[in-house]
Amino acid sequence: MHLHKYEKIWLVFGIASLIVFLSVVGVSAFSHDHTPSGGMDTIDPEKVNETAPFDNPGVSQLDDDTYQVTIVAMAFGYNAPEMKVPAGKEIIFKVTSTDVVHSFTIDNTKVNMMVVPGQITTKSYTFEKPGKYLILCNEYCGTGHHMMSSEIEVY
Numbered sequence: 692m693h694l695h696k697y698e699k700i701w702l703v704f705g706i707a708s709l710i711v712f713l714s715v716v717g718v719s720a721f722s723h724d725h726t727p728s729g730g731m732d733t734i735d736p737e738k739v740n741e742t743a744p745f746d747n748p749g750v751s752q753l754d755d756d757t758y759q760v761t762i763v764a765m766a767f768g769y770n771a772p773e774m775k776v777p778a779g780k781e782i783i784f785k786v787t788s789t790d791v792v793h794s795f796t797i798d799n800t801k802v803n804m805m806v807v808p809g810q811i812t813t814k815s816y817t818f819e820k821p822g823k824y825l826i827l828c829n830e831y832c833g834t835g836h837h838m839m840s841s842e843i844e845v846y
């Protein structure tokens with residue numbers, strides 16, 4: 692096979708740029724000790740229902756200003772009865788999945804978590820305004836993906 696001189700130059704340039712870019716990303720990630728957003732906690736996805744705090748999903752109050760909401764995501768819904776939390780307090784969401792990758796996304800907020808089986812994803816958020824907020828899954832997770840939604844009430 693014969694390669695034109697310019698083709699060779701661009702091939703070398705392309706491959707060299709790729710190596711440089713990937714090295715920059717890799718070295719900076721390791722040197723800054725990057726972790727996946729949402730934390731590094733793991734869980735056995737087959738034992739979610741027996742593992743605290745997921746054995747008792749829902750809202751719990753940690754102290755005067757902090758609440759925790761524990762949610763189990765599965766095809767095609769979220770298991771967390773009665774999601775009602777106060778405005779102006781720190782809400783810590785802890786989510787995991789029992790099957791495939793989902794998301795836990797609260798409309799009109801900065802809560803947009805990827806929910807991965809085997810991993811516990813954590814996100815802290817403070818609601819400013821009371822109201823009902825739509826919760827959606829935005830990772831395609833199967834035939835019922837479009838029906839996967841819920842609601843959280845902020846009072």
Ligand code: CUA
Pocket residue numbers: 765766767792793794828829830831832833836837839
């Ligand atoms: Cu769960 Cu899409």
